[in-house]
Amino acid sequence: MRKLLGILAAVLFAQAAHSAELGDDGLHKVDWQRDTFKDLREDLEEANAEGKRLMVIIEQRGCIYCTKMYEEVFPVPEIDQYIRDHYFVVQLNMFGDVEVTDFDGTTLPEKDMIQRWGILFTPTLIFYPTEVEDGAFGQAAAAAVMPGAFGKWTTYNLLNWVVGEGYLGDENFQKYHARRIEEGGLFD
Numbered sequence: 625m626r627k628l629l630g631i632l633a634a635v636l637f638a639q640a641a642h643s644a645e646l647g648d649d650g651l652h653k654v655d656w657q658r659d660t661f662k663d664l665r666e667d668l669e670e671a672n673a674e675g676k677r678l679m680v681i682i683e684q685r686g687c688i689y690c691t692k693m694y695e696e697v698f699p700v701p702e703i704d705q706y707i708r709d710h711y712f713v714v715q716l717n718m719f720g721d722v723e724v725t726d727f728d729g730t731t732l733p734e735k736d737m738i739q740r741w742g743i744l745f746t747p748t749l750i751f752y753p754t755e756v757e758d759g760a761f762g763q764a765a766a767a768a769v770m771p772g773a774f775g776k777w778t779t780y781n782l783l784n785w786v787v788g789e790g791y792l793g794d795e796n797f798q799k800y801h802a803r804r805i806e807e808g809g810l811f812d
Contacts, residue, residue, distance in 0.1 A: 650685025
C-alpha cells in the first residue's frame, strides 16, 4: 500500500510540475509565452529575427479545453520542446481589454479584436506566415488556424506542418496528418 501511494504521489507531482499555472486573468501561463506590447507587426518581426514562427493563442477564463491543452498536450516533452525551438507565442484573452495592434494597423482591445477576427472558440491557435500581405489582418492573414483543443499527435503534426510551410504546397494538412499517422506516430 505504501508503495502504491508513493507511485501515485510521484505521478501527481509529475503532472503538477508540467501543468501551467493560472494568472490573475484566469489564463494559463507558461514560460514559452511572450510578454509583448501585442503589436502583431512587431511580434512577427521579432519572431522572424529569432528564426521562429509567430503563433497567437486565444484563451478565456474557465475554458476546459484550454486546460486540456495545457495539461495533456503542451507538456508532452516533444511538443513543449518543439514550441520552444520553433515558435514565438503571444497569448490573447478572448474577453480582455489589453490593446492589440493588427497587421493592418488597427488597434482594439483584445475582446474587440477577437470579435473582428471572427474567433468563436477557445483555445484557438493562429499561425502566421513569415510575411503578411499589406492590408491583411487576423485569421485572414494566417497560414493556418486551429480552432479548439486537439490531441497531442494532431497538434504536433500541425506545429511541424506550419514550420515546414506545408500550407504552401500541394499536401494539405489533413493529407499530411494522415500520411504521418500511416508512417507511425510518436504518440498513442
